[in-house]
Amino acid sequence: MTLGGAALAGAALLLGTGGQSAFAASAAAASPLTPWPEADAIAKSVQRPRIPGRTQSVLDYGAVGDGVTDCTAAFRDGITTLANKGGGRLTVPAGTYLTGPIHLENRIDLHVENGATILFTTDPAAYLPVVLTRFGGVECMSYSPFIYAYGKHDIAISGEGVIDGQASTTAWWPLTGKAEDGWLPGMPTSNDGGALDAMAEAGVPVAERVFGEGFYMRPTLIQPYECQRVLISGVTTHRAPNWQLNPVLCTDVTIENVTASSHGPNNDGCDPESCNRVLITGCTFDTGDDCIAIKAGKNADGRRINVPSQNIVVQNCEFFDGHGAITIGSEMTGGVRNVYARDNRCDSKNLNEGIRLKTNSMRGGFITDVHVRNMTIEQVANSVLIVDFFYGEGAGHGYNPVVKNITLQDVRVGKATYPLYAVGYPDDIISGISYTNVLVANAARSSVTKYTEDVSFTNVWVNGVKAEPPKPFAKLSDAFNDVGTGTTASPGNLDGSGRYLTRDSLAAAGLTPGAAVTHGAFSFAWPGSAVGSNDNVATGDETVLLTGAGSRLGLLGLATHGNQSGTVTVAYTDGTTSSATVAFTDWWKTTPAMGDETVAIAMSSDSHAVGIFCASVSLTTGKTVASVELPANANIHVFDIAIG
Structure with missing residues (x-):
């Protein structure tokens, strides 16, 4: 892979201005x-x-x-x-x-x-x-x-x-x-x-x-x-x-x-644990788990010993298969700080994350001052950088970790799902994530941040567009990331296998672009997207602003690849939240099976009758909705949301 491979070269051309990529020009000038x-x-x-x-x-x-x-x-x-x-x-x-x-x-x-x-x-x-x-x-x-x-x-x-x-x-x-x-x-x-x-x-x-x-x-x-x-x-x-x-x-x-080079279970490549002054240089990793995983003890025993891993440099390494290329945790109770990774490359299609920080509320400890520079990533299945507070035991155990001061600079990525995925706890904020001169040529989804502060993007390009730090979408259509409807001349791809809802059958069911769709107490609008454009959210923790009060939140949508469920979190104007499970029936069925209700029956592109459904969850009585966080399940497709 040269300069990030063909995908990255294509992205540079896409961003080109006068023969030079806008990304390259800004990066060259950056200090x-x-x-x-x-x-x-x-x-x-x-x-x-x-x-x-x-x-x-x-x-x-x-x-x-x-x-x-x-x-x-x-x-x-x-x-x-x-x-x-x-x-x-x-x-x-x-x-x-x-x-x-x-x-x-x-x-x-x-x-x-x-x-x-x-x-x-x-x-x-x-x-x-x-x-x-x-x-x-x-x-x-x-x-x-x-x-x-x-x-x-x-x-x-x-x-x-x-x-x-x-x-x-x-x-x-x-x-x-x-x-x-x-x-x-x-x-x-x-x-x-x-x-x-x-x-x-x-x-x-x-x-x-x-x-x-x-x-x-x-x-x-x-x-x-x-x-x-x-x-x-x-x-x-x-x-x-x-x-x-x-x-x-x-x-x-x-x-x-x-x-x-070992592909067995838990075959991490190199795991410095509670170590001081570590240099990892010129190495090659091809593993069955994390390539590098910096650790510092676990839970009660980590607190007993209480020795951090610190002052670590990873440079000039090449990463092939693995979970995370450079990982910290999850055993990091003694703390990890002052980690520098520079001039590294990831050259595999079988790598999950580039930089992976994993922890939970049993670990405690800290991850601070982690800096990445000049890294080339061909492809990761999930995130360029993930900060995962829900690894293992998750929230609510009384030992919240501290994660702050994480920087990525001069990073080129061919393909990823998320450019950034960082979700903390309501009582434990992730602080200080900085992206500078980062290019992601092909990202399937937008970045996700929640319970974070001081997240900054400087000269960050995603899918050929200059990107800003993630924030709540003003309306659901701003979060559309999937083409679920189409015509023979302009097909969609709802299920990832090339099948889609045909526009003719939707029109026959009254679902024309922008049409009002009333179902029970809910007043939806069918997406007004042009043919061939994104018209639904394949859900993945997107937060959408929504104002109003009522007894239930309705979601107009369907599921692919079987019946699907996920958690919807509603934030209210008084700062409280409520969460509930929402479930959708697989679109290949027209009779609801998950507690949802049929709204319309249309046809798939391969002439199969398919269902479009309404699922709903209860809202807290007497409170005004401020925003809605959609489920983390990309097999749930949402066309609109409404309060009823």
Whole structure:
């Protein structure tokens, strides 16, 4: 993908003025708005390990690179011998070396040469006795991570070889209990994370949180714990049982030129947790979960330890498949601050979000001062930036997080659903989101913000139009984002499969553009949109201004892809709100099945009789409506709303 790929190049042409894109011209003139000198200072401050120059080979200690011989003792003896001499490099030559866990000592560089593979055994017993570790952000005593160090300094894993956890649908992954991960009836499953969470909430000492033999926690692949000056350089990680790289409570961590490639469950690429001064540079991520996920402990245990992740720079990395490219949370109770991401690119159609901040009211903590610059994103399924307060437990648990000062600058996106999606709580406002020089060539929906303040857009272009920060739509037609009606010459696409309501059949039912539609106590108007133009809202949390008082709110619409429901939230002029579930019958039916009522019967473009319905919810008696928030369900299509 060059300069954001063909989609971005097309967008630049679309915005062109006199041969130069308006976006490019403004961006070129813009001055940096975020404190990037601090990023430079952090990157320079990260100390690398100091390791003596002596070198020995694991072959000197009896290792055999045939993929069959157990080399556990050879790795242990080689590391111990070098450590007793003051440290050095233990080389792993070309070949495949089967082993159990490898525990690093002070001033050791485990150097995996090109052509070498460290292949970890699939026997859980090999990873006992238990060690101090974190599982899902909570401390416990459990199976050893495959490469582990506790309380060490000046350690490295380097080279161009492969670190293969050998996890698969027959080893480690089935413990999720999911058929897609290889689980079959009769196999053990791990519910130990829930038990561990309960122990932490109850204040059980870590030494008593033992999950060894008889339990089924999946270890991380590489976990330095409470270490100083850590380097992971050049290697490729593959087939991890859980998270791939997970430094915990470490200071001065460098992850460089690593390829994290593993598509199993929870196979995050790199998860620095409660770490200070971290540089992630020149890496490639292709993962089964978040590519990078910055963490800081979870819930009660995170509050007990209370150590943030801070002073982190992510630069010159490439992201392929994954959930979020750069994620913070959800285990972030100790707080995350001073995160800088620059000169990164996302080159996959199988990535959910570009920047993903996920938390909830069980986590507490903070996410502050997160800055992104010069990022190119080919495509994300959901949002360029999402701030998700409803991940996991959601609202109402008493530990609201603080999220503020998030900036994106010089970001180019080919395709996304939302340019921005940020929804806080009524009692917990997200503060300070800034977009500067951001281009989204193709966005399916408008940005959504709720319970936010100080959201600013400077030179932001979406679908070829200069965009402003999201705000309530003055009327429903301003929120129209879908073409649901059409003619043979100008077809619509209501259901995403090319089917639409034919204009001729709508006219026969009395639904001509702008026509009054009365149903019971509700007085609607059929959209007056020109043929081929947006004429309905495929709903997704849009807030629409609506004034009046009555007993019920009516919605004129229908559902696609089956019967559908979602939550409507009504705000009143006194500052209160009410929420209710609204449900629509699938348009392929003409008889209502969801408590809604048939308003009209029309025809689809493939000559099927289809229904248009009215659904309604109760309003609070004696109050005046100020606005309506539509459901977060794009399979619900709304043509008008009214108070009755």
